[in-house]
Amino acid sequence: MAMTRLAAALALAAPLLLGAAPRADDWHDPALSPDRRAALVLAAMTREEKLAMVIGDFASDQVGKPDAHPPAAAREGSAGYVPGVPRLGIPPLWEADAAMGVATQPTARTSRPAVALPSTLATIASWDEGVARAGGAMIGGEARRYGFNVLLAGGINLTREPRNGRNFEYGGEDPLLAGRMVGAQIAGIQSNHIVSTVKHYVLNAQQTDQFTLDARIDPAALRQSDLLAFQIAIERGRPGAVMCAYNIVNGAYACENAPLLRDVLKARWGYPGWVMSDWGAVHSTVASANAGLDQESAATFDAQPYFGAPLAAAIDAGQVPAARLDDMVRRILRAMFANGLFDHPVAIAPIDTAADTAVSQDAAERGAVLLRNARATLPLRAAALRRIVVIGGHADAGVLSGGGSSQVHPRGGSAVKGLAPTGWPGPVIYLPSSPLAELRRAMPGVTIDYLDGRDPAAAARAAARADAAIVFATQWTAESQDTSLTLPDAQNALIDAVARAAPRSVVVLETGGAVLMPWAERVDAILQAWYPGAGGGAAIARLLTGAVNPSGHLPITLPRDDRAGRCRPFGGAPTPGARFTVDYCEGAAVGYKAFDRDGIAPLYPFGHGLSYTRFAFAAPRIARDARGLHATTVIRNTGARTGAAVAQLYVERVGGGWEAPRRLAGWARRTLAPGARQAATIAIDPRLLATFDTAGGQWVIAPGRYRFRIGASSRDLGPPVDIVLPATRFGA
Incomplete structure (x- = not known):
């Protein structure tokens, strides 16, 4: 049997080795379908090679595991690595975390500088599929030039919990909007002949105790909401992989949930790609394999490796069919062929930082939402102004970005050093694009002062002396922790003090999602800039001065208080680490639908956005x-x-x-x-x-x-x- 496999492998590899033209039944032939090419390669693989393709390594040093080092062939500082099969020409899978760009893990010895897009929520706020696709193409191009062929992008989970620390990575509250926009971003990423995921499948709606949370929801309501968003994104973006989530759904872990993986995703939707786990989301061998999980990602994050040798033992014991292993590998190979990983191998190349920053800035300009503009305060007109004071938000240095595994590191590091937390899920990073410097550049005849905002009384005095005051209000949010809807660091008091003193007051919000605005009707203008990315400072200045006309619209509802539109309390397990249930009692009535159903007036409704x-x-x-x-x-x-x-x-x-x-x-x-x-x-x-x-x-x-x-x-x-x-x- 071994000789037969070797002969088959040599026969398949001969055209590649000798430079001959491919035969009609040769997997090197790009005219063959991805399914046919995958089947031909699969037939030549040994069981050991198949088992190696369905389990991955972490590609960086791991916090808390000083002896766990990445394989030498991995891209240091990245998220994952799966070895290829050199004798068959199967390339490795080099995986980078992403939402807004090519991310670097916090344990990396050196950061990988990349260009950050605005937050996904900001891109969704553009309601422009062209913007989403262009942004995806940009970060996919950078991933390729850094040597990655899998980008862990495509975050789409609906905003069921406004406190979720990862809302900035996700698609907002409506399944149609989220599905179409994230699908367009995935298509842009994959236009670079690399694979994008769509994640986190499904109901990954909060960070608090997410590993033990059992999300309970009516199956029909789930199909009409979160699953519909995933379905639309898969139809439009055709992602090579789906990443299953940490949480439990209706009693079963998402990565061993047969109704979701086997029945809906693969059988009902006919999804041809592979299902990979999130890092640390696998809890079993037999249940996961039989339910539809195809690849265990970075097994050192799990309690033990569940695929690899344990999967081989389960197959030998008859607990997992041998055909299931073939299906796992076939799906991975099929996605690799469909997205050009064989025919267009990645190669290290320079990054065009200026061109990529222009793409990011365009997305920021189209996704910023003008929430309020009383007395036509905006745009700021240099001819009518002598002095402006800019207050707070480190606007003299840069713009805020969200934290966690999606963190993109700019060249030269953060524009503001030493902000806590410096460890996971930090570091807190301000991208070096200063709104203050850009405003001064755009309005050369106007005196523009800056105060850090730590002293509200001093800020109010400066605002009273100026023709207009601009307060930059920020809230850092990140993976692994949820947040408050109240702006931190007494910023509400600062805004109130400035609004009472200034002839004209403007608030620019750099936040990961919704925040409460008790001062909303006391300020003249509010610009929701989200996390605006690498060109964020210039984008904000152009929007405030009218060089760009705001055109973003809200992809989420902004509430008047922290209880509006919610049918359940927020929290975690009574005992840390214990499994607990969250009843998603709103069902398919996510966001604006619950506000409409219950007759609740939002502060700013879903879809709202003003223009000049x-x-x-x-x-x-x-x-x-x-x-x-x-x-x-x-x-x-x-x-x-x-x-x-x-x-x-x-x-x-x-x-x-x-x-x-x-x-x-x-x-x-x-x-x-x-x-x-x-x-x-x-x-x-x-x-x-x-x-x-x-x-x-x-x-x-x-x-x-x-x-x-x-x-x-x-x-x-x-x-x-x-x-x-x-x-x-x-x-x-």
Whole structure:
């Protein structure tokens, strides 16, 4: 048997070794399908080689394990490494953590400088799939040039818990918006012939006790919310891998959850790629393998290695079918072929920092949301101002970024040194793009002073002497810890003091998600800049001065208090480390849907975003053709300057029966000159008109009347247009 395998391997490798043209049945032939090529390679592999492909190593030194060192062939400072099979030409998997760029692990001996995108939530706020794809292409290109062929990107988990420390990495609160935008980012990453993941599958909605949290939710509600977001992202981005989460879902760990992995992801959706675990998310051999986990990532993070030798023993004992190991490896190989890892091997090359920073800055400019602009305070006009005071937020040095495994390290390190925590999930990093310096550059005739904001009384005195005061308010959030919705370090008191003293007051928010704003109606303008990335300082200055017209819209609801829109208390296990249950009682009514259902007024609604011009939207015309149902509207710029509008289409089922009064059904973003108008057609995904029947495994559109409205947010909607739809059932 061994000689037969060796002969087969040599026959497959001969064209590569001798430079001959590939045969019709040769896996080197790029004309063959990824499935066929994977099958041919799989047939030549030994069992030992297969077992080595389904278990990975950490590619860096590991905190708390001084004797655990990365393999020599790994990319030091990165997240993961899976050895290849040199005799068959199978490349290793070099894996880098990512959300906003190529990350470096905190235990690395030297950091890997890379260009940071704005937070994922900021990209989602652009409502522009082109922005998401361009950002993905940029970070995927940097990953490739650093020698990585797997990027652990594609965070999409819905914002069920506004305190979640990783919300800045994720896709907001609506499944359609999150799915389309993250899918576009994944497609951009993979355009570089590398693999992107989509993660964390599923219901990874808080950091507190996430390893022991049992997320309980009605299966139909899950299909209509978080799983729908994943499904749309997978359809549009075609990620090579899905990363399963730490938490438990309805009684079973996410990485050994057969209903989610085997039944929904692979059987129902026909997902052809592989399922990798999160780092430390595996708890079994037999249950995980049979449920659909294909690869154990960085086994030193788990209580013990569960694949490798234990998997071989389980196969020998008949507990795991031998065919299951073949399926695991085939899926990995298939994704590698589909994304060009064989035909376009990665190679170290220089990074074009200036070009990549321009991509990041563009995303920051399009994703920033102008929340308030009383008295037309913005844009700041140099001709009308003599003195401005900028206060707080280390705006003299740089812009804040989020912490944890996704942390991108800029060249030269943080612009602000020594901020705690310096260890995991830190260090706290300010990217060296100073809003103060950029404002001074943009307004050379205006005196612009800076105060650090530690003394509210001094800040108020400076604000009273200036024509306008700009307070930069920041909140650092990170993986492994949840946060408060209250700004830290007495910043609310600082903003209040400045607002009372300044002739004009502006607040710029650099936060990972929602924060409470008790001062919102006392300040003149609020710009939500999120974590704005490598070009963030320039982006903020251009937005404040009007060189760029704000066009972002909220991908989350901003509440008035920390209880609004939530049906459960927040917390962790009564005993640390104990398994505990969180009832996701809101079901599919995430975010704005719960606010609408319960009649709660938000501070700023989902979809909200102001501009320096004005737009009008015509009532939609609903039509059906061979492509399906779609809505057409006309967008007009009724103001005095060019700007981008986002026409948001919402649908209601007249008579109720849904989780909430209305759902986002689609949108169109258009840039228009003053006085211009443009028609926009919005395709309507039929799943947004349906509920999920778990017994029948189908989507069901109930017969009856459906009401469509176009508007600028979920609470700013135009006149209704009703249509009657027949009963319809369609597959999952």
